Amino acid sequence: RKEVEQDPGPFNVPEGATVAFNCTYSNSASQSFFWYRQDCRKEPKLLMSVYSSGNEDGRFTAQLNRASQYISLLIRDSKLSDSATYLCVVLSGGGADGLTFGKGTHLIIQP
Amino acid sequence: DTAVSQTPKYLVTQMGNDKSIKCEQNLGHDTMYWYKQDSKKFLKIMFSYNNKELIINETVPNRFSPKSPDKAHLNLHINSLELGDSAVYFCASSQLTGPTYEQYFGPGTRLTVT
Numbered sequence A: 001r002k003e004v005e006q007d008p009g010p011f012n013v014p015e016g017a018t019v020a021f022n023c024t025y026s027n028s029a030s031q032s033f034f035w036y037r038q039d040c041r042k043e044p045k046l047l048m049s050v051y052s053s054g055n056e057d058g059r060f061t062a063q064l065n066r067a068s069q070y071i072s073l074l075i076r077d078s079k080l081s082d083s084a085t086y087l088c089v090v091l092s093g094g095g096a097d098g099l100t101f102g103k104g105t106h107l108i109i110q111p
Numbered sequence B: 001d002t003a004v005s006q007t008p009k010y011l012v013t014q015m016g017n018d019k020s021i022k023c024e025q026n027l028g029h030d031t032m033y034w035y036k037q038d039s040k041k042f043l044k045i046m047f048s049y050n051n052k053e054l055i056i057n058e059t060v061p062n063r064f065s066p067k068s069p070d071k072a073h074l075n076l077h078i079n080s081l082e083l084g085d086s087a088v089y090f091c092a093s094s095q096l097t098g099p100t101y102e103q104y105f106g107p108g109t110r111l112t113v114t
Helices: none
Strands: A004-006 A011-014 A019-025 A032-038 A044-050 A055-057 A060-065 A070-075 A084-091 A099-101 A105-110 B004-007 B010-013 B019-025 B031-037 B043-050 B053-057 B064-070 B073-078 B087-094 B109-113
Touching: A004 A084, A011 A019, A019 A084, A019 A105, A032 A060, A032 A070, A044 A055, A044 A060, A070 A084, A099 B043, B004 B087, B010 B019, B019 B031, B019 B087, B019 B109, B031 B073, B043 B064, B043 B073, B073 B087
Parallel strands: A011 A105, B010 B109
Antiparallel strands: A004 A019, A019 A070, A032 A044, A032 A084, A055 A060, A060 A070, A084 A099, A084 A105, B004 B019, B019 B073, B031 B043, B031 B087, B043 B053, B064 B073, B087 B109
16 A cells, blocks of 8 residues: 655644644555544544645645645644644545555644 | 444453444445554554445455445454454545545544453
């Protein structure tokens, strides 16, 4: 199975700062891309999908570079509640194949 | 009105036992999945079922068998449990047709084999 690679962190960031995560994927045929968020001892939840043109949802901006096989997530004005593990996720083939998850980047927002 | 539910939430059992984990979704989705998250927090697909048919079967031991009595349920049966089976098992569901693709996860079952 093709891989998705992320820096595991932890990233310790002061509240209010801007933080960026990156991930790379190895399967050039991958079709869809997502960022999921997982809180400690909880299930993963979709944060946002990632589109080639880049997309923004409030304080969160996601970008995709297909040529470099690279996905990014930017969080502006970080809040204490943003502390979590952020999972870079790739869908290759049809949806029935399931998702390929990166190992996640652990973010800690400090007051 | 939980979208994806799993039972039990915690399962502690001894090596060699056989156990089952149940999963139900009330979203009307056509595909359900089982994922395993190991001690290193790596989340990996195990199985998926689409319309009661197994679509993929990752290289998991055949001690693991998914069973889907209907579109809303996907249970996971594990025979002869081993220490290495200790992990959190997540059920998920999705609708393959439609404008967006999102998987919804259940709360997880934390399995500890002693």
